[in-house]
Amino acid sequence: xxxxxxxxxxxxxxxxxxxxxxxxxxxxxxxxxxxxxxxxxxxxxxxxxxxxxxxxxxxxxxxxxxxxxxxxxxxxxxxxxxxxxxxxxxxxxxxxxxxxxxxxxxxxxxxxxxxxxxxxxxxxxxxxxxxxxxxxxxxxxxxxxxxxxxxxxxxxxxxxxxxxxxxxxxxxxxxxxxxxxxxxxxxxxxxxxxxxxxxxxxxxxxxxxxxxxxxxxxxxxxxxxxxxxxxxxxxxxxxxxxxxxxxxxxxxxxxxxxxxxxxxxxxxxxxxxxxxxxxxxxxxxxxxxxxxxxxxxxxxxxxxxxxxxxxxxxxxxxxxxxxxxxxxxxxxxxxxxxxxxxxxxxxxxxxxxxxxxxxxxxxxxxxxxxxxxxxxxxxxxxxxxxxxxxxxxxxxxxxxxxxxxxxxxxxxxxxxxxxxxxxxxxxxxxxxxxxxxxxxxxxxxxxxxxxxxxxxxxxxxxxxxxxxxxxxxxxxxxxxxxxxxxxxxxxxxxxxxxxxxxxxxxxxxxxxxxxxxxxxxxxxxxxxxxxxxxxxxxxxxxxxxxxxxxxxxxxxxxxxxxxxxxxxxxxxxxxxxxxxxxxxxxxxxxxxxxxxxxxxxxxxxxxxxxxxxxxxxxxxxxxxxxxxxxxxxxxxxxxxxxxxxxxxxxxxxxxxxxxxxxxxxxxxxxxxxxxxxxxxxxxxxxxxxxxxxxxxxxxxxxxxxxxxxxxxxxxxxxxxxxxxxxxxxxxxxxxxxxxxxxxxxxxxxxxxxxxxxxxxxxxxxxxxxxxxxxxxxxxxxxxxxxxxxxxxxxxxxxxxxxxxxxxxxxxxxxxxxxxxxxxxxxxxxxxxxxxxxxxxxxxxxxxxxxxxxxxxxxxxxxxxxxxxxxxxxxxxxxxxxxxxxxxxxxxxxxxxxxxxxxxxxxxxxxxxxxxxxxxxxxxxxxxxxxxxxxxxxxxxxxxxxxxxxxxxxxxxxxxxx
Numbered sequence: 001x002x003x004x005x006x007x008x009x010x011x012x013x014x015x016x017x018x019x020x021x022x023x024x025x026x027x028x029x030x031x032x033x034x035x036x037x038x039x040x041x042x043x044x045x046x047x048x049x050x051x052x053x054x055x056x057x058x059x060x061x062x063x064x065x066x067x068x069x070x071x072x073x074x075x076x077x078x079x080x081x082x083x084x085x086x087x088x089x090x091x092x093x094x095x096x097x098x099x100x101x102x103x104x105x106x107x108x109x110x111x112x113x114x115x116x117x118x119x120x121x122x123x124x125x126x127x128x129x130x131x132x133x134x135x136x137x138x139x140x141x142x143x144x145x146x147x148x149x150x151x152x153x154x155x156x157x158x159x160x161x162x163x164x165x166x167x168x169x170x171x172x173x174x175x176x177x178x179x180x181x182x183x184x185x186x187x188x189x190x191x192x193x194x195x196x197x198x199x200x201x202x203x204x205x206x207x208x209x210x211x212x213x214x215x216x217x218x219x220x221x222x223x224x225x226x227x228x229x230x231x232x233x234x235x236x237x238x239x240x241x242x243x244x245x246x247x248x249x250x251x252x253x254x255x256x257x258x259x260x261x262x263x264x265x266x267x268x269x270x271x272x273x274x275x276x277x278x279x280x281x282x283x284x285x286x287x288x289x290x291x292x293x294x295x296x297x298x299x300x301x302x303x304x305x306x307x308x309x310x311x312x313x314x315x316x317x318x319x320x321x322x323x324x325x326x327x328x329x330x331x332x333x334x335x336x337x338x339x340x341x342x343x344x345x346x347x348x349x350x351x352x353x354x355x356x357x358x359x360x361x362x363x364x365x366x367x368x369x370x371x372x373x374x375x376x377x378x379x380x381x382x383x384x385x386x387x388x389x390x391x392x393x394x395x396x397x398x399x400x401x402x403x404x405x406x407x408x409x410x411x412x413x414x415x416x417x418x419x420x421x422x423x424x425x426x427x428x429x430x431x432x433x434x435x436x437x438x439x440x441x442x443x444x445x446x447x448x449x450x451x452x453x454x455x456x457x458x459x460x461x462x463x464x465x466x467x468x469x470x471x472x473x474x475x476x477x478x479x480x481x482x483x484x485x486x487x488x489x490x491x492x493x494x495x496x497x498x499x500x501x502x503x504x505x506x507x508x509x510x511x512x513x514x515x516x517x518x519x520x521x522x523x524x525x526x527x528x529x530x531x532x533x534x535x536x537x538x539x540x541x542x543x544x545x546x547x548x549x550x551x552x553x554x555x556x557x558x559x560x561x562x563x564x565x566x567x568x569x570x571x572x573x574x575x576x577x578x579x580x581x582x583x584x585x586x587x588x589x590x591x592x593x594x595x596x597x598x599x600x601x602x603x604x605x606x607x608x609x610x611x612x613x614x615x616x617x618x619x620x621x622x623x624x625x626x627x628x629x630x631x632x633x634x635x636x637x638x639x640x641x642x643x644x645x646x647x648x649x650x651x652x653x654x655x656x657x658x659x660x661x662x663x664x665x666x667x668x669x670x671x672x673x674x675x676x677x678x679x680x681x682x683x684x685x686x687x688x689x690x691x692x693x694x695x696x697x698x699x700x701x702x703x704x705x706x707x708x709x710x711x712x713x714x715x716x717x718x719x720x721x722x723x724x725x726x727x728x729x730x731x732x733x734x735x736x737x738x739x740x741x742x743x744x745x746x747x748x749x750x751x752x753x754x755x756x757x758x759x760x761x762x763x764x765x766x767x768x769x770x771x772x773x774x775x776x777x778x779x780x781x782x783x784x785x786x787x788x789x790x791x792x793x794x795x796x797x798x799x800x801x802x803x804x805x806x807x808x809x810x811x812x813x814x815x816x817x818x819x820x821x822x823x824x825x826x827x828x829x830x831x832x833x834x835x836x837x838x839x840x841x842x843x844x845x846x847x848x849x850x851x852x853x854x855x856x857x858x859x860x861x862x863x864x865x866x867x868x869x870x871x872x873x874x875x876x877x878x879x880x881x882x883x884x885x886x887x888x889x890x891x892x893x894x895x896x897x898x899x900x901x902x903x904x905x906x907x908x909x910x911x912x913x914x915x916x917x918x919x920x921x922x923x924x925x926x927x928x929x930x931x932x933x934x935x936x937x938x939x940x941x942x943x944x945x946x947x948x949x950x951x952x953x954x955x956x957x958x959x960x961x
Contacts (some may be wrong), residue, residue: 028059030091038098039166047519048072051508054094060085068096074560074571076512077101077169102164102171104131105515114153114179123147134162134171141175148179152213154245155180168515183213186248194256199322201257202232205239213249215241222253226285233260235285259324261287268332270299278302279328287326292317299330307335307365307408336366339399339410345417349385354378354415366411371396375415382419386452389420389489423453426491432498435474441496444468453492458483465496473533476501476564504534507567510560513574517551518623524671525549526557528570534559539570546574549670551620553577579620586612589635593853594691594867601943602691602866604852609660611635626669635660637689659694662686678705691854692867693740695837697723711759717752720784723837737869739787739833742826746835747786750779764927765959766799767809777838781824788822789834797961807884813961815847815876818904839870840900845954846961847876848896849934850915852952858911859942860902866943871900873907878961888923894960896934913938917951927958 034054036043043049051071053064065083072081080099085092107124109117127143128136137160148156157178164171188207192200205225207218222239229237236258244250263279270278279295281287296313303311310333317326338360343351358374360366375392382390395414427449430441442448445461462481469477478499483492506528511519525545527538539557546555552574560569589609594602617629636658664684672679680703687696701719708714724745739746753776760769777791795815802808817840821832833839842848843856854868861871876898883891897912919932932954939948 026060026085026087026092027062031056031058031060031094032088032091033093035093035095036098037095038100043098047511048075048098051075051510052096060092060094065094070561071508071510071569072096072098074510074512074569076573100169102134102162102169104134104162104171104173106170106172107131108172108174109177110174111177112179113177114156114182115148115151120144120147120175120177132173134173137162137173140173144175144177149245150215152182152184152215152249153179154183154249183245183247183249185209185211185213185251187250189250189252191252191254192257193254194258198257198259201255203228205253205255207241207251207253213243213251215243218251218253225255229257230282230285233262234258235261235281235287237285259319260322262323262325264325264327265330266327267330270302270330274302281326287317287324292326296328299328303330303332304369305365305367307337307367308332309336309366309368310334334409335407336398336409336411338362338364338366338413340412342412342414343417344414346419348387348419348422349381353381354417357381358413358415360413366396366413371413378415378417382417384454384456386422386424386454387419388423388453388455388485389418391418391420392416393418421489423485423489423492425449425451425453425494426486427493429493429495430498431495432500435472435500435503436469441465441468445496447494453483453494455483458494462496465498467536469498469500470536471533471538473503473505473535474500475504475534475536502564502566504559504565505567506530506532506534506570507561508569509572510569511572511574514576516576516579516620516623517574517625521549521551521623521625522546522572522574524674526572528557534568534570542572546572549625551577551625576620579618581617581619582615584612584614586610593689594855601946604855604949607637609635609637624669625671626667628667629665631662631664631666633662634658660688662688672704676706679703680705690836690841692863692869693725693836695723695725697721697837711757713754713756713758715754715756717754719748719750719752721748721750721837722746723748723835725836737833737836738829739821739831740836742829742831743786743835746837747784748779748835748838749784750777751783752777760799765923766797766811767801767807768799770799771795771797779838780822787824787831787835789819789838790822791817791819791834791838793817809882811878811880811882811959811961813876813878813880815874815898817874818907819872820904821872834870834872836870839872840874841868841870842874842876842898842900843868845930845932845956847878848898848913848915849894849917849932849954849960850896850936850952851913851934852949855948856898856913857900857942858913858940860906861900862942864943866946868900871902871906873901873904875899875901875907875909875912877912880960882921890921890923890928892919892921892932893917894919894932894934919954921959930954930956930959932960 031054034052034056036048036052051068053068053071054060069081069083072078077100078098079101082097082099084095084097086095087093107121109120113120123143124132124140128140132140141158141160144158145156148154148158157180159176161174161176162171163174185207186209188209190204203225206221218241222241226237226239234257236256238256238258239253241251241253243252261281263275263281265275276282278298281291281295284291292315296315299313300311303313312331312333313328315326315328317324319325339362341355341358341360341362343354346354357377359370360374371394375394379390379392382392393416395416397412397414399410399412401409425447428442428445428447430438433441444464446457446464447453447461451457458481462479466477466479469479478501480497481494482497483494485492508530509523509526509528511522514522525548526542527545528534528542539559543555543557546552546557554575556571556573558571560571561567587610589611593605593607611634613631613633615629615631617627619625619627621628637660662684663686664682666680666682668681669679671677682699682701682703684699684701685697687694699719699721701717703715703717705713705715722745725740726744755774757770757772760766760771773795775793777789779785780788793815794817795813797811797813799812800810802810819834819838819840821834824831841854841856843851844853848856854870855862857868857871862868876896878894878896880892880894885891895914895916897914899908899912901907914937915934916937917932917934919930921931922929933951934954935951936948939950941947
């Protein structure tokens with residue numbers, strides 16, 4: 001038998017082994033039937049069926065069988081895919097037998113654990129993730145045994161088994177544990193490895209015999225000893241331990257004390273508060289050569305930055321009497337200051353711009369590194385303007401001192417510029433492009449005839465062309481750029497040479513890892529679709545969009561198959577986040593609240609109210625990215641004091657409890673009904689204190705939001721509310737608005753809309769950008785409301801980062817609200833006011849900070865007894881300067897103004913009440929912590945005989961606006 005025949009038979013045998021029962025004689029026959037089976041069941045799952053390339057009525061192809069098997073294995077759900085064929089009437093039947101994997105999704109710990117189960121689960125998760133693969137049982141066992149040994153259970157026995165379940169195919173990893181007896185420390189042997197060199201120890205670690213052995217506890221005791229030694233100057237102290245377990249633990253502790261290190265400074269002095277930072281021997285716990293050299297350079301850099309350009313620092317270690325004395329000798333030399341800065345030779349670029357680019361200032365210390373950086377920046381300015389041959393040469397002239405003992409020397413800095421010719425693009429050519437026309441390529445690049453030529457623009461254009469091709473599926477594209485300078489470097493011809501390669505299209509999109517989330521929820525976020533180009537940007541953006549769903553802890557998207565193939569599968573692998581979230585916390589609320597005084601007038605009292613919250617949520621309901629949550633918050637505070645209407649006496653309600661609370665349940669569904677709108681349904685119950693009353697409110701609300709663009713949003717709402725006022729006896733009946741007397745309980749049914757434009761760089765602590773919010777509400781008796789009104793509220797904020805040595809942000813804000821009540825006859829009266837829950841109030845830490853909460857107003861909106869009634873219109877203006885002081889700390893100065901008016905027609909911009917003040921901000925991980933002290937610049941006697949408070953302190957989390 002010839003070699004070629006043997007080779008043919010071998011290939012045939014391998015094909016039969018690889019592709020199961022597909023006989024060579026059946027290749028090319030018509031397919032009569034295609035079946036997928038898993039554990040005896042017929043598979044009808046569309047996500048699997050759509051991956052089959054062999055179809056009834058088509059010829060049987062080994063290529064299609066191979067691709068189908070590859071697609072199915074890419075799902076990560078099957079251990080094997082067997083292919084079987086049989087002859088039937090009309091052709092051949094092909095069966096794909098799917099052998100499922102049973103991925104571990106649960107881990108159980110059984111037996112005598114000895115250690116807390118959460119600790120064991122954490123040990124496993126830190127090494128293997130939430131659910132280890134069944135094939136890694138042995139590694140899990142070894143990891144747990146090692147942990148038990150470290151915790152003193154040297155004889156712990158650990159075994160593992162996997163229990164499989166079907167439909168769905170899952171498995172539980174069960175770990176059987178017998179911790180056994182925990183060892184005690186039988187003996188401690190202390191070995192000082194450097195005793196002969198450095199002498200005995202002043203004290204030893206607190207590792208005692210008889211205690212239960214725990215490697216973490218022993219290491220903690222050794223770390224405490226090391227820290228104590230370093231505190232005494234032994235910066236190279238080290239300690240380790242080991243243990244043997246013939247029965248109990250026999251511990252050996254190895255210790256190296258090292259020399260006592262003393263850092264000394266000689267020569268010119270360094271500021272004491274900088275010495276530790278520049279020479280971090282204590283912080284690093286080391287005095288090795290590399291650290292000392294770095295410290296020497298750090299001292300020189302520090303002095304150079306302060307104008308001592310000739311500064312030098314050297315060190316010399318000397319060992320004596322068990323100590324290592326390291327002396328840094330500092331020679332500062334003269335300090336140099338800039339007397340004058342001159343820019344010469346510039347004709348095309350203004351000198352003012354070039355001077356601004358130099359990080360040197362006249363009268364300030366001279367820093368050579370700053371001059372070098374400024375020179376490079378000036379050269380870059382010329383390069384970006386087409387002066388490709390521009391040369392910038394700095395000259396430094398040291399002036400003779402006025403007297404011999406002068407501490408400072410003066411320097412004149414001259415920056416000489418040779419601009420050279422300016423190059424303009426004469427022609428742009430493309431070579432090798434076939435898939436994209438020149439017009440499409442010109443739309444991508446910046447370099448065009450007549451434009452200034454710069455190397456940076458051409459390099460950027462090359463990257464843009466490369467990205468454009470990759471976004472169209474040409475992942476093997478190569479783009480080269482070249483420029484030819486002509487006529488004395490004044491003209492440039494730019495040529496882009498493109499090797500396009502083959503276009504790659506998406507064959508299938510395979511989504512795996514989602515057990516709770518419906519596949520269409522993920523698929524609709526993907527920008528990669530079968531039959532479309534496999535684009536680079538679409539690949540990156542798809543991952544961001546899927547992550548933005550908030551359902552997954554990780555998302556990986558990668559092309560499958562051989563590079564160079566014209567059709568490739570895209571594998572989307574997700575890891576689902578836990579569906580249930582629980583959070584809670586507490587705090588202390590402090591502030592000035594209005595209480596009724598002994599004389600029956602309003603009196604501000606400082607009160608502390610402990611508060612806490614609890615929230616639980618469940619996301620991805622029914623696999624549709626729907627979510628529900630329940631939020632609760634309570635505050636512990638006393639009820640208000642009230643006036644007994646019958647006796648006009650002040651009566652104190654001594655009850656102290658959870659009189660202020662809020663409960664909110666929400667249901668949300670993004671992209672409701674497969675649209676681009678998000679739906680939010682909520683129901684809430686709350687009770688809260690205001691300055692003049694307490695209210696109890698129940699609200700049911702439906703809201704739909706639509707993102708028109710990355711910066712524009714639109715929202716519509718319908719709400720049904722029931723509000724009850726009580727504890728309002730503080731305000732005499734004759735001073736209360738008519739609507740509050742007639743409708744102490746009011747039902748509102750209203751429709752609202754909002755438009756938002758947001759370009760801020762940070763929604764919590766913006767430094768640039770703008771925010772505009774327009775709200776409009778309409779309540780009508782036709783909708784079921786007891787009273788009707790129309791209400792608008794416009795808010796606009798602007799943030800600007802100013803150019804200065806310190807980070808400075810200018811924040812401006814303006815708010816304008818106006819409302820009009822619809823007339824309603826009630827008996828002999830006509831109501832045309834807004835209910836208390838809808839009226840505007842102002843004053844406090846987020847509006848006008850020279851006033852306490854709700855205390856801003858005039859004689860028409862503040863009662864004679866001093867309680868605010870609110871109004872139908874409001875104006876609030878704010879200006880704030882935030883200046884960085886050090887690290888996360890900001891200093892703030894602000895000016896506020898505003899007022900509340902009883903009617904929209906009464907709105908008067910000449911009657912705005914001003915306030916000013918200052919404060920501090922601390923950028924914490926939870927957001928800015930704010931402290932503001934506001935001063936009332938227009939104090940009045942709104943209550944006869946009582947002048948308004950002159951200042952108010954505000955403490956809260958978050959910026960004022």
